[in-house]
Amino acid sequence: MSTARAIVAIDDPHIRVTTWTFEQAGDSTDPHRHEYDYVVIPVTGGTFTVIDAEGDTREMTQHAASPYRGTAGTDHDVVSSSEASVVFVEVELKG
Numbered sequence: 001m002s003t004a005r006a007i008v009a010i011d012d013p014h015i016r017v018t019t020w021t022f023e024q025a026g027d028s029t030d031p032h033r034h035e036y037d038y039v040v041i042p043v044t045g046g047t048f049t050v051i052d053a054e055g056d057t058r059e060m061t062q063h064a065a066s067p068y069r070g071t072a073g074t075d076h077d078v079v080s081s082s083e084a085s086v087v088f089v090e091v092e093l094k095g
Contacts, residue, residue: 002027004080016092022046022080031077034070036092041067046086051077062088 010017042062053075
């Protein structure tokens with residue numbers, strides 16, 4: 001399993017904006033905990049396996065340009081299930 005590429009475009013006292021690129025199936029964010037509430041904006045759309053801190057899994061499909069929100073304290077790993085490259089932008093709301 002290889003690691004997805006994360007590029008931070010903005011990181012100031014209010015927000016952090018990161019573009020995540022998964023080149024192939026199996027690319028992963030690696031396990032992490034969200035410090036802040038966040039919004040994900042899918043650029044390409046794609047499918048993922050989300051693994052929570054207890055090891056439970058769920059399948060998730062992102063649709064291009066269909067944002068969704070997440071909450072601070074979320075512990076998970078996000079693994080691409082898509083054969084093609086997948087990109088999304090994550091905006092963390094620091095307050």
